[in-house]
Each structure stands twice: as C-alpha cells, then as structure tokens.
Amino acid sequence: MRNKLMALCLLLAMASAGLLVTRPAGADTPVVNNAEQTYRLAENAMFYLRVLKSDGTASSTGTGIILSSGGTAATAYHVVKGAERLEGVLADGTVVSPIKVTKYDELKDVAVLELPAPAAAKVKGGAYAYLNIRKEALEHGEAVFALGYPLKNTGIITSGIVNTPDAQINGRSRILTSSQVASGMSGGPLIDAHGQLAGIISGSLRTMDNIHLVVNMEDLRSLLPAALK
Numbered sequence: 001m002r003n004k005l006m007a008l009c010l011l012l013a014m015a016s017a018g019l020l021v022t023r024p025a026g027a028d029t030p031v032v033n034n035a036e037q038t039y040r041l042a043e044n045a046m047f048y049l050r051v052l053k054s055d056g057t058a059s060s061t062g063t064g065i066i067l068s069s070g071g072t073a074a075t076a077y078h079v080v081k082g083a084e085r086l087e088g089v090l091a092d093g094t095v096v097s098p099i100k101v102t103k104y105d106e107l108k109d110v111a112v113l114e115l116p117a118p119a120a121a122k123v124k125g126g127a128y129a130y131l132n133i134r135k136e137a138l139e140h141g142e143a144v145f146a147l148g149y150p151l152k153n154t155g156i157i158t159s160g161i162v163n164t165p166d167a168q169i170n171g172r173s174r175i176l177t178s179s180q181v182a183s184g185m186s187g188g189p190l191i192d193a194h195g196q197l198a199g200i201i202s203g204s205l206r207t208m209d210n211i212h213l214v215v216n217m218e219d220l221r222s223l224l225p226a227a228l229k
C-alpha cells in the first residue's frame with residue numbers, strides 16, 4: 001500500500017511539473033515504417049510510365065503514382081509533355097493503356113493522369129492499389145523515401161531527409177530532399193515515414209550535390225478532383 005501511495009505521489013508531482021505526457025483516450029500512435037515496409041506499401045501503387053512514338057517504341061520513360069482505386073494518378077509534367085500516347089506497367093507486369101493526361105501545370109511540373117478502368121485493364125482484385133495523400137506540410141529533417149523506375153521492371157527505393165520543405169527555385173516552391181534520385185524516377189513518389197504520399201519527384205538541383213527537387217502536395221492538390229483533395 002505504501003509503495004502504491006509513493007508511486008501515485010510521484011506521478012502527481014511529474015504531472016504538475018509538466019514532465020508527464022498523456023495521450024487522449026483512443027488516440028492512435030502513427031505507424032512509423034522503415035524502408036522495407038515503405039517499399040512493400042508503395043510498390044503496387046506506382047508504375048513504370050512509357051511515352052510512346054507512333055511506331056510503338058518509347059521516346060522517354062518515367063514513373064507514375066496511383067491516387068485512387070479507380071485509376072486517378074499523377075506524375076511530373078515534363079515526363080508526359082507533348083506525349084501522343086502513354087502506357088503504364090504495374091509491378092505485377094500488367095500493362096495499362098491508354099493513359100490520359102487530364103490536367104497539368106507546366107510551371108509546377110505536375111500532371112494528373114487517368115488510367116483505364118480497373119476491369120478494362122484486368123487489374124487483379126478489380127481495383128488499383130493507391131497511396132493516401134499527406135495533408136500536412138513536411139518539416140525540416142523529416143525522414144522520407146524516394147521511389148521510382150530507373151529501369152523497366154526495376155523499382156528502387158532510397159532514403160533521406162527533407163532538407164527544406166519550401167525552397168524557391170525559379171519562382172516555384174520545391175521540397176528539397178537528400179533521398180537519391182536517378183533518371184527515370186521523375187514522377188515517382190516521395191513518401192513519409194507514415195506511408196503517405198508527400199511529394200512528386202521532379203529532378204535534381206545542379207548547384208547542390210545530392211540534393212533533389214520534389215513537387216509539394218499543395219501543387220498536386222490544386223489539380224485534383226475535389227474527392228481526392
């Protein structure tokens with residue numbers, strides 16, 4: 001009894017001193033994912049994106065990320081600029097075509113895509129896997145992961161931090177990250193440690209080694225249907 005009383009007194013003293021942190025009843029602790037868990041979460045929600053010529057050969061390639069079960073997706077605009085025909089390859093090898101550009105902003109370097117209906121594309125399970133969009137702005141130093149397809153059938157992941165969530169680059173707001181980016185990853189996702197889409201890979205910063213450019217979610221949301229904002 002005496003020990004319980006002493007423990008209670010200690011807890012009361014800590015609370016009054018502001019040393020005791022409590023959580024509201026029912027509050028959820030956000031899941032924190034490592035690189036392996038992040039890749040497993042995202043691999044089926046991103047795709048290898050091919051810009052095709054009239055003869056069916058690829059003129060350029062990049063990465064796309066799926067935002068809804070019905071097939072709304074996004075990529076960097078420079079990947080699809082001037083494209084006549086777009087084709088995607090999912091992680092399981094399913095080819096989805098044609099892919100349409102529904103909205104874009106060249107200055108922000110972001111484009112919204114529409115994939116064929118899941119049934120028409122014969123997607124397993126009858127729905128596309130997708131990532132949830134982060135609503136809060138990123139913070140300096142947050143852990144993030146960059147994913148994409150530098151090669152066909154070869155999705156990769158790199159890890160790093162947010163160097164800054166708001167750098168003004170040529171009149172545009174950009175996230176800067178140390179997560180490495182290779183050619184072909186443009187349009188791919190930057191994912192936070194909680195598994196949310198936090199940005200769209202745009203390119204690299206020539207004036208800084210190993211610092212890369214990412215489109216923020218505010219710029220993406222400005223082009224999305226209301227249901228996804």
